[in-house]
Amino acid sequence: MPTLFDSYRLGDLVLPNRVVMAPMTRVRAAPGGLATPSMATYYAQRASAGLIVTEGVQPNRVGQSGPGTPGLYTAEQVAAWRPLTAAVHANGGRIFAQLMHGGRVSHPDTTGLVPVGPSAVPAVGDVFTPTGPRPAPPPRALETHEVPEQARSYATAARHAVDAGFDGVELHGANGYLISQFLSANANLRTDRYGGSVPNRIRFAVEAVAATVEAVGAARTGIRLSPGGTFWGVRETEVPALYTALLTELARLRVAYVHLEATVDEPVLVALRRAWPGALVMNPVLPMGPRQTGRGEADHWLGLGADLVSFGRAFIANPDLVERLRNALPIAPVDEATFYQGGDSGYLTYPTYRYRMGS
Template sequence: MTSLFDSFQLGGLRLPNRIVMAPMTRARGTADGLPVPSTATYYAQRATAGLIVSEGLQPSLQGQSNPLTPGLHSAATVAAWRPVTAAVHANGGRIFAQLMHGGRVGHADVVGFHPVAPSAVALTAELYTPQGPRPAPVPRALAIGEIAGEVQAFVDAARRAVDAGFDGIELHGANGYLIQQFLSSGANLRTDAYGGTIAGRIRFAVEVAEATAAAIGGDRVGIRLSPGGSTWETVEEDVPQLYAALFGALAPLELAYAHVLATVDDDAMVSLRKAWRTGFIVNPGGQIGPKAGDRAAGDHWLGLGADLVSYGRAYLANPDLVERFRLGLPLQASDKDSWYAPGDTGYIDYPTYQH
């Protein structure tokens, strides 16, 4: 039986185990989108993971969602990420950069850009800004001639990621951000080639995947998805047909992996697994919520056919998560108040297990 501690060939990388550190926003970047020096320590501490996927990095300033998130949108950001990737590699790890464009989940008070989206459909939620919570604005609908520019932003960021030393990139197509907004029948009301039919709604995701794969190689590109997920008021109709079409369109690219949140039932997840030809990562926690994954969840999903299992919250307070799972050691609980707080407390000060 496959174990979490078995090795796995992921694209051009040989992973020593099947445990993935999932992307998690930590909001500890600088005001101009650079990672801080402690970021190198944070990721290097967790380098025993088979693969680390970074926090969401904005591919452009237009795509920034939250304050103080680092990006990959300039030469300065590339230079600032190089010590991080070098530290991970020095500790024997592998790291992909998650590219996250917020789309309508953005506010001009964050970095001065009015949010863009497939359609001018606003969230009813409040968004984080440097001035505190603010009502989400009505986004500006992208003109059809502008969409290629948003695709190019992902391509440019993918190239910067490789230049910065990342082993690859993950496209954030989950949790209600721009790629999933195009997939969504609620956020995407377009009647042109990028909306309406299932073929239209998947087109942006496919074009971004095609373009980034062409730029850096398909074996360096993954995509994260949350089928039917409802974060940030996402609504998706015809979920089985939508994702069958998306997987079918992505298949020729031979991407490194699909990283799928367990937002549908087990049978639907197994169907997605069978339809995907390369690496298949399951995040057992499903949609963002109170449930944290454990080793039993990982064993469950490996038994259902997943190649790798990703853990988010468990990695916050347990940099040695692989060793704790391997030896059956208890997990530390993280301090929720420090998840997005500035500084090193609750970031790099969680100890490894002391016997």
């Protein structure tokens, strides 16, 4: 069985270890969706990860889910990312941009636009806006001829990401956002070729990935999925069949990796591992659930066939997480109050273990 600290070849990259920094929303972008010097420092501090996946980055204006998130659809945004990717590479790291289209999980107060989705069914819960949480509004159902444009938005953003210096991109197909909404049986009530049957419900995901692969290459393209997840009120039916069909199509496209979340029972996840012939990144615990991923969960999933393991919240408070895991050092707790507050406190202020011990 491989260890968490063995190297791994992912596409054209050689990762020095199998620890992945999972994408986590931090809402520190400047107006206009611009990356900032503080963001560059934050990611560069964590460059010892085998791979960093950024927070969700909107591929177009209507795809922005909440305020304070970065984009990759304007020349100014591309230019703002370049110092960040350069800083990560200067520290020896590798970094993918996560492309996240919020779909119905958005608000006109944030974007100035009515959110779009597969059907005119609102998300469950309050969405973040510049003036605080607001009930999710009903989205505008995309016309059939409009759907391919939204699929292509991921590919356009991927080209911008490579131009900005990223090593690749991860499409956010999880957690109730646009790709996940098309996979859903209750957010997607369509009767055209994008709704109803399993082949129709996976079509948008496949088209988005295929366009991205054509744009930047399969070796630079990954996707994150949350089988059976219920984020923002989505509900999926026929989960094993749905995801087996999707993984079969992704295998034909030869994408660099699939990133699975532990949102369904372990036997289903193990069966999906067997159905997927490529590299698997496993997020072993429910995102934002009561537990954080630790060494035990990581080793468990390496034993079940995962190639890489993603860590989320532990990376916030432990910029040197790889070293702490390697040497069984204490994992510092995270201050949840600073997750989304903006500023550098709770963002750049977590020290490494040696520094904290005063040595």
